[in-house]
Amino acid sequence: MTGIDAPPHPFDTAIATEYVGTHQLAGHTCPDYANMVGPFGGVTAAALLRAIERHPERLGDPLSLTVNYAGPIADGPFEITARPVRTNRTNQHWQLELAQDGAIATTATAVFGIRRDTWSALELAMPSVPGPEEADPQVFPEFIAWGRNYELRFVAGAVPDIAAAGAEPGHPDSVSTLWLRDSPARPLDFASLAALSDAFFPRVFLRRGRYLAAGTISLTVYFHATADELAAQGTEYLLGSARANRFGHGHFDQNAHLWGHDGTLLATSHQLVYYKD
């Protein structure tokens, strides 16, 4: 459905906030993008990024975003504070907070900036894998609502089969490789790219072959793509890969890479995740 009378995409509804002051925005959680506890972290990251994009003092496009998930976000209204703390000639630094009833639930920092032509090189080439049409679609279990807003076609390291939980041995490594995009399809932009960079389930599920308590503590996204490169993706699948380096003492790191269907490295992301096991 397109045209001016079409309803907004559920993702745009989920990340929508309204400026109620110079640096204050009001928002509301969206059940479509709920996670096991509170909203999907990617949609929170996207709402924060979108708040900056809509700020009248914003300079350029996103370069980096770090979101710290300080506490659970309850279903209901929240307030975002988005403040440009330093504006240079070609970049701008932001501090953000998301609060409910005066208690900070999320903090973030972001760098926006102007991109210009320079010498360039891609070192992390897109892996050569079968196309999305050759990979089976897979869905998260019912209790992960946000998963229904993404088409996920795994080439390697799929979501553990909940029916076999406990019986299935853990995967020998934490690597997942998959084609993914919004569902229903939606043209890619910086906000959806931020959310997609968090759309990889916790690596500890893969290693343990089952679901367990786990949650992102801190997420950092580096935006490599220009706005033109994003626009060129349209609604095509992206190829994503994710893996962890070390699990221990209740925490692990999780790195992810997202390429466009044309092989452009669009974003890299990193997160620190807690788990109980």
Place this chain on the structure above:
Amino acid sequence: MTGIDAPPHPFDTAIATEYVGTHQLAGHTCPDYANMVGPFGGVTAAALLRAIERHPERLGDPLSLTVNYAGPIADGPFEITARPVRTNRTNQHWQLELAQDGAIATTATAVFGIRRDTWSALELAMPSVPGPEEADPQVFPEFIAWGRNYELRFVAGAVPDIAAAGAEPGHPDSVSTLWLRDSPARPLDFASLAALSDAFFPRVFLRRGRYLAAGTISLTVYFHATADELAAQGTEYLLGSARANRFGHGHFDQNAHLWGHDGTLLATSHQLVYYKD
């Protein structure tokens, strides 16, 4: 030199700050750790981390640290604000700022927490390389003062030879692998680990075979090590590796890994760097 009458290690002098209010600290840049413009980013990161470590409300040990270098830090005094914005049962979230004359030069967020025993696994094993005694020591050129505070023994991807600058072709990839430690030797702790995670020169120097204008915009460090694992390193060399994924439009990402001599993955770090070329 040891003992209670020994002068502090230059690193401890460089990262020292003094609490002048509940959340305010006063510090001063240190010429020993100067970079081309302002201080070495790693020593700024370490000063911010140490400010939290010394805060009376601090809970646990560092889990993650993100530092955004918003503007140049001039030689002279600076003020740090370090505020715990949310304290949970097992972790604590911090917001920090470093300002000079009221202008914000650096922002940061950090997560500290309590580590506990869990299932564990190392996926990123230490590469098998010749020991530090078999690698030649290398120094940065004179204009990079902070480099003199580290012993760097490169196994691969050494600093470009400034004498050959322009004549030397760029390296085919951006990978450096090296043994490194403080000079003079200093027992490893979280603050020095934070600084060491930024002690890899900008990957664009390696690819281009020469020095050019480049600087870190945002640095994130994930601390995998427990305090006991750090203490076990003593003053031994660490093995570090660094590489970039994509260079383009004036920015590149740089990832680094640091292992202890015993193969423990101590920290992983990520940074976004601007460059002119």
